[in-house]
Amino acid sequence: MAVLELHNVSIRYITGDFKDIGLKEYVMRKLKRDYHIKEFWADRDINFTLEKGDMLGIIGANGAGKSTLLKVISGIMEPTMGSVKRSGSVAALLELTSGFDGELTVKENAYLRGAMLGYTRRFMDETFDQIIEFAELKEFQDRPFKQLSSGMKSRLAFSIASLVKPDILILDEVLSVGDGAFKAKSEAKMQEMMGGGTTTILVSHSLEQIRNLSSKILWLDKGRQIEFGGDVERICARYQEFLDRKTR
Amino acid sequence: MVEKLKKHQFLFEELVKRDFKKKYKRTILGMGWSILAPLLQLLVMRVVFTQFFGRNMDHYTTYLFCGNLVFSYFSESTGQGMMSLMGNASIFTKVNVPKYLFLFSKNVQALINFGLVLVVFFVFCVLDGVAFTWKFVLLLVPILSLLLFNIGVGLILSALFVFFRDVQYLWSVFTQLLMYLSAIFYSIDTFPQMARNLFLLNPIYLHIRYFRKIVLENTVPSVWFHLLMLADVLIVLGIGCWMYKKYNTKFLYYV
Numbered sequence: 255m256a257v258l259e260l261h262n263v264s265i266r267y268i269t270g271d272f273k274d275i276g277l278k279e280y281v282m283r284k285l286k287r288d289y290h291i292k293e294f295w296a297d298r299d300i301n302f303t304l305e306k307g308d309m310l311g312i313i314g315a316n317g318a319g320k321s322t323l324l325k326v327i328s329g330i331m332e333p334t335m336g337s338v339k340r341s342g343s344v345a346a347l348l349e350l351t352s353g354f355d356g357e358l359t360v361k362e363n364a365y366l367r368g369a370m371l372g373y374t375r376r377f378m379d380e381t382f383d384q385i386i387e388f389a390e391l392k393e394f395q396d397r398p399f400k401q402l403s404s405g406m407k408s409r410l411a412f413s414i415a416s417l418v419k420p421d422i423l424i425l426d427e428v429l430s431v432g433d434g435a436f437k438a439k440s441e442a443k444m445q446e447m448m449g450g451g452t453t454t455i456l457v458s459h460s461l462e463q464i465r466n467l468s469s470k471i472l473w474l475d476k477g478r479q480i481e482f483g484g485d486v487e488r489i490c491a492r493y494q495e496f497l498d499r500k501t502r
Numbered sequence: 503m504v505e506k507l508k509k510h511q512f513l514f515e516e517l518v519k520r521d522f523k524k525k526y527k528r529t530i531l532g533m534g535w536s537i538l539a540p541l542l543q544l545l546v547m548r549v550v551f552t553q554f555f556g557r558n559m560d561h562y563t564t565y566l567f568c569g570n571l572v573f574s575y576f577s578e579s580t581g582q583g584m585m586s587l588m589g590n591a592s593i594f595t596k597v598n599v600p601k602y603l604f605l606f607s608k609n610v611q612a613l614i615n616f617g618l619v620l621v622v623f624f625v626f627c628v629l630d631g632v633a634f635t636w637k638f639v640l641l642l643v644p645i646l647s648l649l650l651f652n653i654g655v656g657l658i659l660s661a662l663f664v665f666f667r668d669v670q671y672l673w674s675v676f677t678q679l680l681m682y683l684s685a686i687f688y689s690i691d692t693f694p695q696m697a698r699n700l701f702l703l704n705p706i707y708l709h710i711r712y713f714r715k716i717v718l719e720n721t722v723p724s725v726w727f728h729l730l731m732l733a734d735v736l737i738v739l740g741i742g743c744w745m746y747k748k749y750n751t752k753f754l755y756y757v
Contacts, residue, residue, distance in 0.1 A: 268755055277668040325754075329598035332751045346597060353593040357524055366520060369513035370597045378512075 256339070257453045258304040258327065258422055263336035265322050267296040296322040298477045300336070304422075304470070309448050310455045311468030311486075313493055315500075318474040320457050324424055327455065342421025345371045354407065356400030360391060363399045367414050381417055388443075389413035390436075409436055416443050423447065423454045441467065465490050510600060517607040525611065536615035537622055540574045551687040559689065561718055564630045568713040569686030571616075571623050572644070576652060576706055577677050579612035583656025584663050584673060591664075591757040601753065602746055605656045613649060620645075627717060637716050643728070644712040650735045651705060657742025661749060664756050684710060705734040 270291040275283070283289040297319040304310055312320050325331040326338060328346035353370065354363050364385060368378040386392050389409045394402060402410070415423060444467055448454060458464055464471065464486075471489040473480040481489050507514075526532040547566050548556075556562035586604040587594070594601050627634070662669045684706045690698050701707045708731050715721050 272665075273756060277666045280666070330595065330751070330754065344598070353596050355520060355524070357527060358520060362516075362520070362523075366513075366516045369516045370593065370599055372509070373512070375512045375515075 256303045257306050257308070257341055259337075259339040260300050260302050260327070261337045261339070263297060263300040263323075263326065263333045263338060264295060265297040265319070265326055265331065266293055266334040267322060268293050295477050297326075297474070298479075300472075300474075300479050302470075302472055302479075302482045304453050304455075306453060307448050307451045308453050309444070309467055309469045310453075310472060311464035311470070312455065312457045312472045312474065313461065313464060313490075314474035314480075315497075317476070319477040320474055321426060323474070324426055324455065324457065327422075328424055340422060343372055344422045344424065345415050345420035346424040346426075354399055354411070356398065358399055359396050360399055360402065360410065361386075361395045364395075364410065364414055367411070371415065371420070385410075385413045385417050388417060388439075405433060405436075412440055416440070416447060419447070419450065419452060421453065423452055425454065426457045427459070461490055461494060506600070510603060513599060514603050514607065517603060518610050521607050521611055533615075533618070537618050540570055540619050541622065543574065544570050547687050555688045561630050561632060564627055564632055564718060565689075565714065566687055567623055567626055568717060569684060569710045571619055572648065572710045572713060573681060573684060573686055573706060574619070575612060575616040575648060576655075576709075577681075578615065579609055579652035580655045580659055581673070581677070582608045582612060583652065584659040584670065586656070587660040587753065588663050588757065591754075595754045595757060601750065602657065605653065605660055609649070609653055609656060612652070616645075632717060633720070635720055637720060637722060640716055640722060641713065644709045644731070647731050647735055648709050651709075651738055654735060654738030654740075654742045657746055658738065661742070661745040661753075664749075664753050680704070680706060683707070686710065702730060705731070708734070 268291055272280075272291060280289070300323060302310075312323070314320055322331070324346065326333050327340070328344050329340075330346075354367065358366065361382070364382060365375075365378055369375075386395055389406075389412075391402075391406060391410060394406070399407070412425075415425070441463070444454060444456075448469070456464065456467060468486055470482070470484050471486050472482045473489060473493055481492070483489060526535075529535055531538065544563075544567055547570065548563060551566070552562060556565075559565060583605050586608045587601060590601075590604045593599065594604075659669060659673060683701075683704055685701060690701055693701075708727070712723055712727070712731070715723050
């Protein structure tokens with residue numbers, strides 16, 4: 255059964271003068287006809303289907319539309335065209351440590367994040383010990399969050415998202431953080447989750463990691479879907495070749 | 503709707519907790535400030551205006567306090583509410599959560615502060631020799647109405663603030679103006695009929711007037727008065743909800 259289905263998804267993104275300008279500037283530019291909004295297609299005609307337990311790796315250069323696509327999958331944005339069908343809960347970790355509050359303690363932040371990802375208080379009470387254990391932050395749990403190092407922060411974020419067993423887990427550049435030992439541990443955790451039926455989407459610039467973990471690959475370039483399929487080795491090799499050609 | 507609220511109850515509680523903790527951090531008096539601030543303001547007004555406006559009026563302190571109570575709740579709730587969406591930009595651009603929760607959380611805080619000041623208000627009523635009657639129960643009407651009105655204004659302001667940061671300054675000027683137009687420290691009884699009617703267009707004045715009618719005059723406002731309040735609430739709530747609905751997935755372009 256398909257857990258996630260994207261059908262002809264296109265996303266138009268706007269950017270331009272409306273950001274960071276005040277009212278006066280807005281009126282002035284409107285009058286001088288110097289007010290520009292740039293529209294562009296961040297993603298164009300994306301089609302793919304994920305089954306239960308699939309691990310999708312998304313690859314592509316910067317600006318390929320990966321993050322925007324994830325925002326649509328997690329429901330933060332609406333696709334301009336096409337449709338996204340999800341069945342089950344989605345836990346998205348986009349830019350890991352944003353949304354944490356430096357003033358709160360580690361424990362409070364864990365609860366807040368858990369709440370954002372849609373879990374209940376009872377569930378958090380039950381799993382908190384496990385989460386903090388996995389993140390190896392037991393002795394820090396009552397410290398203000400801002401005192402943690404950035405590696406510790408991402409460890410916490412990963413632990414919360416992965417230990418709560420969502421149906422769909424989205425990880426954006428998550429595994430590239432933390433030290434070597436934690437990296438190995440989190441990769442093992444991901445393998446275990448896939449076995450347990452969680453559908454995972456992983457964005458990473460480490461081709462190595464994608465190759466090791468993924469069961470399906472989506473390759474994006476400038477918003478276009480170059481390839482999608484379960485033929486991980488072949489697509490990765492093609493992508494590698496593409497990258498090599500670019501650097502040469 | 504109820505189901506949705508239930509689903510997000512945990513998140514809502516955590517947001518309220520966070521906002522509380524952050525607000526009173528590094529203040530010695532903590533929540534004491536939320537009582538003290540309006541009291542000090544009352545004191546200043548009492549000292550300054552008694553000579554000008556309070557000479558021919560019984561219970562001038564209570565009269566002032568009614569105005570202050572309502573107005574400070576309104577200005578705190580909307581002022582804080584305005585920042586609620588922008589202040590949580592790092593959350594709603596990364597996680598799919600209902601955005602109005604941020605505003606509701608701020609409103610809970612303002613409501614609790616209001617509740618504390620209200621208790622002090624009743625103490626002052628006793629000290630000022632105001633007779634308590636069963637009609638005091640009806641104060642729940644303007645309180646509920648003001649809560650909804652504040653949420654409505656908060657929705658509009660917080661959405662606008664995402665688009666234009668100038669709203670902040672415009673709003674502070676506007677509230678200043680509104681304060682002088684809400685008959686907080688003066689009486690409009692001697693004004694011509696036409697001018698007095700104009701005051702009824704001011705929603706804040708309506709709420710203050712409601713308080714004074716119950717507390718000082720022991721009378722219940724007319725049905726028309728209630729309808730006027732209801733209309734104000736419905737208008738701002740309508741606009742606010744519409745803005746949130748329309749821009750729900752577009753806010754993130756602007757932050």
